[in-house]
Amino acid sequence: MEFAGKRILAPLAGITDSTFRLLCRENGADVTVTEMISAKGLLMHPERTGRYLQYGKGERPVGAQLFGAIPEEMAEAAAEIRRLGFDFVDINMGCPVRKVTAGGSGAALLSHPRLAGRIAQAAVSAAGIPVTVKIRSGFGKEPDSYLAVAAEVFGAGAAAVTLHPRTRGQMFSGKADWEQIARLKKEFPDRVVIGNGDVRQPEDAWRMVSETGCDAVMIGRAALGNPWIFSAILKGVPAAAGAGTQGMAIGPSPEERRALILRHGEEMHRRKGEPGIREMRKHLAWYSRGIPGSSAFRGHLVRVKTFDEFRLAVERFF
Numbered sequence: 001m002e003f004a005g006k007r008i009l010a011p012l013a014g015i016t017d018s019t020f021r022l023l024c025r026e027n028g029a030d031v032t033v034t035e036m037i038s039a040k041g042l043l044m045h046p047e048r049t050g051r052y053l054q055y056g057k058g059e060r061p062v063g064a065q066l067f068g069a070i071p072e073e074m075a076e077a078a079a080e081i082r083r084l085g086f087d088f089v090d091i092n093m094g095c096p097v098r099k100v101t102a103g104g105s106g107a108a109l110l111s112h113p114r115l116a117g118r119i120a121q122a123a124v125s126a127a128g129i130p131v132t133v134k135i136r137s138g139f140g141k142e143p144d145s146y147l148a149v150a151a152e153v154f155g156a157g158a159a160a161v162t163l164h165p166r167t168r169g170q171m172f173s174g175k176a177d178w179e180q181i182a183r184l185k186k187e188f189p190d191r192v193v194i195g196n197g198d199v200r201q202p203e204d205a206w207r208m209v210s211e212t213g214c215d216a217v218m219i220g221r222a223a224l225g226n227p228w229i230f231s232a233i234l235k236g237v238p239a240a241a242g243a244g245t246q247g248m249a250i251g252p253s254p255e256e257r258r259a260l261i262l263r264h265g266e267e268m269h270r271r272k273g274e275p276g277i278r279e280m281r282k283h284l285a286w287y288s289r290g291i292p293g294s295s296a297f298r299g300h301l302v303r304v305k306t307f308d309e310f311r312l313a314v315e316r317f318f
């Protein structure tokens with residue numbers, strides 16, 4: 001599985017489910033990945049984690065992201081991911097949320113490069129499919145551990161490292177410091193480095209590649225309500241109107257946008273029933289960004305409960 005040169009949809013908890021991944025794939029994302037899944041949870045309660053691990057053929061290549069702090073558990077979970085047919089395993093070593101770091105997983109591993117390496121090694125030996133690792137730049141205030149962690153996990157056989165160059169302490173504040181991506185690539189010129197963080201419009205993706213030399217670009221928040229961003233990068237043109245970005249000339253036509261949103265809701269309803277329609281409220285809010293009247297539209301979304309209400313709302317607004 002090749003990561004270099006790819007446009008990758010970032011893992012986003014509660015958002016990048018099978019339906020959203022497929023829509024992004026169809027609109028130019030080359031690779032997608034599930035949201036983070038607890039390795040321990042997968043082993044102990046496979047029935048509960050199963051719904052996060054559903055995917056359709058059209059999504060491939062698709063990876064599953066695991067978090068955990070115990071090498072043996074990571075190995076077993078990675079083997080299970082392969083058995084489920086995924087194309088690669090991504091290990092989360094960047095999640096800043098306390099619930100995850102308190103157990104020693106996610107960004108907590110940034111303080112323990114050797115353990116990070118052992119976890120990657122265990123997953124690589126057991127998975128039989130490529131293993132990638134997603135990191136932040138440090139646990140505390142300073143971006144002080146990404147190079148050491150990358151050295152360990154590359155040494156363990158990781159196929160790629162994704163860097164979101166913020167520290168855990170920063171959460172989502174400030175700016176992603178792309179210079180750290182450039183440093184990582186400079187340090188590991190023969191390895192695949194995936195740049196991530198603050199790509200807001202297609203031009204940013206090109207700029208990230210030219211400024212940092214990274215091999216691939218991963219996009220998270222800018223894809224919300226805007227799965228077209230991936231094809232816009234390919235075309236080198238600005239993305240969809242309604243994406244909250246400026247000066248967009250070329251994107252989907254209103255008809256294309258409406259058709260995709262309807263399909264998104266249909267698919268969510270088919271898979272999840274009315275809870276899927278409630279989940280669509282946040283997507284509708286994102287899809288409506290930047291369109292005149294969107295704040296009034298968002299105000300009405302709490303009333304959207306059934307598929308018919310969803311369809312009516314979409315047909316009226318979009």
Ligand SMILES: Cc1cc2nc3c(=O)[nH]c(=O)nc-3n(C[C@H](O)[C@H](O)[C@H](O)COP(=O)(O)O)c2cc1C
Nearest residue numbers: 010011012013035036092164197198199219220221
């Ligand atoms: C709502 C939300 C959920 C996220 N969930 C995950 C996750 O499950 N796994 C992960 O590695 N990163 C997760 N992230 C981080 C993103 O993958 C990405 O690294 C970050 O948003 C920076 O990229 P962006 O500026 O393109 O959004 C999440 C971010 C957000 C905003």
